[in-house]
Amino acid sequence: MKRGIAVFFVLCLLAAAGMADFKVLTTFYPMYILTQNVTEGIDGVSVSNMAEQTVGCLHDYSLQTQDMVSLEQADALVINGGGMEQFMERVLSIRSDLPIIDASQGIEMEPSIEEGMLNAHVWMDPEMAAVQVRNIAEGLAAADDMHADQYRANAEAYEARLAALSASLAEQLSPLSGTRIITFHEAFNYFAERYGMVVAGVIANEPGEEPSTRDIADTCDLVRSLDIRTLFVEPQYPQTAAEIIARETGASIYTLDPCVSGTGMPDSYEQIQLENARVLREAFGL
Numbered sequence: 001m002k003r004g005i006a007v008f009f010v011l012c013l014l015a016a017a018g019m020a021d022f023k024v025l026t027t028f029y030p031m032y033i034l035t036q037n038v039t040e041g042i043d044g045v046s047v048s049n050m051a052e053q054t055v056g057c058l059h060d061y062s063l064q065t066q067d068m069v070s071l072e073q074a075d076a077l078v079i080n081g082g083g084m085e086q087f088m089e090r091v092l093s094i095r096s097d098l099p100i101i102d103a104s105q106g107i108e109m110e111p112s113i114e115e116g117m118l119n120a121h122v123w124m125d126p127e128m129a130a131v132q133v134r135n136i137a138e139g140l141a142a143a144d145d146m147h148a149d150q151y152r153a154n155a156e157a158y159e160a161r162l163a164a165l166s167a168s169l170a171e172q173l174s175p176l177s178g179t180r181i182i183t184f185h186e187a188f189n190y191f192a193e194r195y196g197m198v199v200a201g202v203i204a205n206e207p208g209e210e211p212s213t214r215d216i217a218d219t220c221d222l223v224r225s226l227d228i229r230t231l232f233v234e235p236q237y238p239q240t241a242a243e244i245i246a247r248e249t250g251a252s253i254y255t256l257d258p259c260v261s262g263t264g265m266p267d268s269y270e271q272i273q274l275e276n277a278r279v280l281r282e283a284f285g286l
């Protein structure tokens with residue numbers, strides 16, 4: 001009898017160890033933060049991000065060995081979608097059975113400056129990020145029915161925080177309505193549009209590649225013709241081109257963060273966006 005109980009408990013422990021983890025994999029930092037909020041505090045659900053990237057956005061990222069291992073073990077993959085993950089064919093060749101959650105489902109994207117591509121940086125608009133949160137929750141609920149209610153409740157709470165963030169950004173940035181800005185790459189278009197600003201140009205057409213001498217000269221012309229005084233660089237990319245343009249035109253340089261790296265804490269996206277608002281106000285003397 002005693003032995004029977006002991007065996008029963010051992011079997012329970014083994015079952016718990018084997019079944020406990022529903023492993024969610026995300027493709028890059030903003031998806032990691034959004035998904036972390038959707039899964040926060042749910043027992044037996046874990047989130048990990050694909051190999052730490054030093055490249056900022058995923059543009060031109062190719063899968064690393066560690067990513068292959070993570071993909072083998074994952075129970076669901078959360079992607080930004082809109083063409084940001086150019087390695088999806090490879091993913092499907094490794095794991096054709098893996099549930100893929102496209103966070104941008106139903107979000108209409110603008111064309112990119114890269115021909116034939118979409119501008120997929122929708123997470124930079126907190127209100128679009130909230131739609132992504134809802135999509136992630138629904139995707140996880142479908143893939144892991146057992147925790148469906150918890151995913152949805154977490155998503156609702158996070159969506160409320162994102163709505164509060166957006167209201168705060170709108171208030172802080174309202175004096176900048178109509179302001180034209182030049183950013184490092186096309187990561188800030190949806191953010192700018194949400195708060196009434198205009199991205200007049202970008203320094204790098206293809207992030208990860210150094211802008212050509214021609215690109216730099218064109219940006220200098222644009223800065224002069226629009227009388228732009230400020231250039232915005234990104235912490236994940238080199239400033240060399242911006243420094244040349246600044247020297248040529250007398251513009252100053254500030255840093256805006258496209259939320260593609262950070263502390264890894266659940267409030268990281270909100271903290272980065274509030275800092276972006278602070279920098280924008282400072283850059284325009286508010």
Ligand SMILES: [Zn+2]
Pocket residue numbers: 057058059121185186187207
């Ligand atoms: Zn990007």
